Amino acid sequence: MVFFCEETAARVPRMKLTPTSLGILPVAALTFGLIAAGPARAQFVEGPYIAGAIGMNYLDDAKFRLDGRLNQGMAALGQPNGGQLGFDFGGVGLLSLGWGFSNGIRLEIEGSYRTNEVDSANGAAGLATPGGHSGRQDSYGLMGNALVDLVRIGPFLPYVGIGAGYLVTSFNDLNGRPGNGALRLRADDTGGAFAFQGIAGIGFTIDQVPGLTLTAEYRYLESLGPSIPVRYVNAAGATVLSGKADTESRNQSFLLGLRYAFNAPAAAPAAVAAPVAARSFLVFFDWNRADLTARARQIIGEAAEAARAQPTRIELAGHADRTGTPQYNLALSRRRADTVAEELVRRGIARQDITVTALGETQPLVATADGVREPQNRRVEIILK
Numbered sequence: 001m002v003f004f005c006e007e008t009a010a011r012v013p014r015m016k017l018t019p020t021s022l023g024i025l026p027v028a029a030l031t032f033g034l035i036a037a038g039p040a041r042a043q044f045v046e047g048p049y050i051a052g053a054i055g056m057n058y059l060d061d062a063k064f065r066l067d068g069r070l071n072q073g074m075a076a077l078g079q080p081n082g083g084q085l086g087f088d089f090g091g092v093g094l095l096s097l098g099w100g101f102s103n104g105i106r107l108e109i110e111g112s113y114r115t116n117e118v119d120s121a122n123g124a125a126g127l128a129t130p131g132g133h134s135g136r137q138d139s140y141g142l143m144g145n146a147l148v149d150l151v152r153i154g155p156f157l158p159y160v161g162i163g164a165g166y167l168v169t170s171f172n173d174l175n176g177r178p179g180n181g182a183l184r185l186r187a188d189d190t191g192g193a194f195a196f197q198g199i200a201g202i203g204f205t206i207d208q209v210p211g212l213t214l215t216a217e218y219r220y221l222e223s224l225g226p227s228i229p230v231r232y233v234n235a236a237g238a239t240v241l242s243g244k245a246d247t248e249s250r251n252q253s254f255l256l257g258l259r260y261a262f263n264a265p266a267a268a269p270a271a272v273a274a275p276v277a278a279r280s281f282l283v284f285f286d287w288n289r290a291d292l293t294a295r296a297r298q299i300i301g302e303a304a305e306a307a308r309a310q311p312t313r314i315e316l317a318g319h320a321d322r323t324g325t326p327q328y329n330l331a332l333s334r335r336r337a338d339t340v341a342e343e344l345v346r347r348g349i350a351r352q353d354i355t356v357t358a359l360g361e362t363q364p365l366v367a368t369a370d371g372v373r374e375p376q377n378r379r380v381e382i383i384l385k
Contacts, residue, residue, distance in 0.1 A: 043287060044149050045100025045261045051108070053217060053257025057092035059116040059137065060250040061085065066230070070243025074232070085174075087137065090116030092253045096145070100261065104149040110163065112141040112221075114251055118174065135174035135187070139249060141167040141195060141221065155205040157213075160198075167195035167223035169249050171230075183232040183240060191226030191247065203259065211264030214256075221251040265373050279306065279384040283340055287323065287373050290335040292343060300340060303382045304347040312384050314349065316340055318358045321377040322370050326360055333380075334358035340380045 062085040066074065091114070098108030117136045147161030171187035201217035226249075231242035265287070281303045283296045292300070307314055318337030320329035337356045345351050364377040 043152065044102055044104045045098075045106055045259075045264075046102035047100060047261065047263030049098050049100060049106075049108075049211075049259055049261040051096045051098065051215070051257060051259035052094065053215060053255035054091070054093045055217075055253055055255030055257075057090045057114045057116060058252045059087040059090065059114070060252075061087070062137075062247070062249075064245050064247070067227070067244045067246065070230070070232075070241055070245075073241040073243075084121070085118055086120035087116035088119045090114060090136075092251075092255065094255070094257075098145075098147075106145075106147045106149065106159075106161075108145045108147070110141070110143045110145055110165075112139075112143070114139045114141075114221075114253070136172050137174075137249075138170040138172060139167055139223075139251070140170070141165060143195065143197060145197075145199065147199065149203075155207070157203045157205065158201070159203065160200050163197045163199065165195055166192055167221070167226070167249065168192040169223065169226050169228065169247055171228055174230075183234060185230060186233055187228060187230040187245075189229040191228040191244075193223045193226035193247075195221060195223035195249075197221040211261040213259045213261075215259055217253075217255045217257065219251075219253045219255065221249075221253065223247075223249045265375075279312075281382040283380045283382065284375060285336055285378045285380075287321070287375075287378065288332070290332060290339050292339060297343060300343045300382070301347060303384065304344055304349055307344075307349055307353075307384055312353075314344065314354045315383040315385060316354060316356045317363075317381040317383070318356070319363060319365075319377055319379050319381070320361050321364070321372065321374045322361045322368055323373050330358055330360035333360050336378075336380050340382065344382075 064084070092112065094110055094112035096108045096110040098106050100106045115136060115138045118134060143163040143165035145161050145163035147159050149157050149159045151158075168190055169192070170190040174187035175184065198220045199217060201215055203213040203215050206212040206214060225246050227244040227246050229242070230245050231239045233239050281299055283292075283299050285291075285296075286293075303314070316337045318333030318335075318340075320333045320336075322329070324332065334356070337358060341351070341354050341356055344354060361377070364374065365379070366374050366376050368374045368377070
């Protein structure tokens with residue numbers, strides 16, 4: 001956080017490209033690049049969600065200078081007009097409401113609170129005395145964020161994002177306690193300004209509760225130019241000078257949290273044998289997948305044993321739900337049927353005894369509207385004839 005002096009009446013906040021703030025620029029570029037690309041190969045949040053997190057906040061040292069009138073008054077008293085405050089590690093909490101667009105892009109509104117106690121001070125009248133400082137800085141933010149979920153790796157889903165909004169910075173009982181009758185700085189007021197942030201995190205899906213994700217995040221948050229009223233008092237506590245200081249607040253936060261998506265699909269049922277006709281087996285698949293689970297292999301093994309017990313022909317009919325285009329679903333149902341055929345051959349069934357048919361989304365077990373993820377429609381039917 002930096003206080004700075006502007007001598008003119010018309011002041012325009014300017015963003016300083018510090019090494020820390022430059023660090024979020026690659027995050028911003030990557031975020032908007034991925035938004036343009038529109039990833040769609042993993043299962044992403046669709047519809048409304050709520051998220052919360054708590055953690056640790058590091059607040060950069062606060063260098064400060066006073067505004068023009070206060071600066072002139074301090075100079076007339078032969079006092080310095082600048083100094084620096086340091087802060088302990090503090091706490092941070094945030095709550096957000098968002099919407100996922102099923103393609104990895106999420107938009108959200110976030111409210112946050114951060115607090116850090118003053119632990120060091122130097123320069124500026126009344127702040128040089130060892131052990132003579134006290135108080136804390138709080139901040140309250142309201143941000144709009146754009147985030148992109150990246151490629152899922154098992155239960156892990158990394159994401160990045162950027163945000164912009166408004167941050168209110170508050171000095172609470174900031175107080176210097178000098179000896180020898182010198183002036184001391186007092187501040188117990190607030191000021192607000194534009195703020196921006198960069199976000200990088202990873203989510204861990206909790207399969208036992210559909211829609212629930214554990215998150216771990218890093219956030220860099222900076223605000224520009226809030227003016228906070230300050231004053232100097234004498235040993236008797238009377239105000240000698242008053243004015244404002246313009247600030248910048250730079251925060252680095254490390255958080256753990258939870259996110260809950262309200263429209264998450266129910267967990268897919270385990271693949272089970274369902275004799276919908278005599279000597280018939282059903283193998284179910286996860287959404288947009290054509291690989292076999294352990295339970296699916298067990299069912300195929302049972303079908304293979306039945307076929308060997310009484311030599312017969314085997315018909316495989318692949319199916320898909322209606323979340324893709326008809327052309328894509330036809331190809332997906334074919335891949336599923338081919339996968340089952342390969343497993344039957346591995347278990348000793350002759351390939352020439354197997355007939356494969358791809359039916360796509362044309363013969364659902366459960367009739368649904370277009371775009372609905374229905375686990376019972378993602379299947380291959382094994383028919384022994």
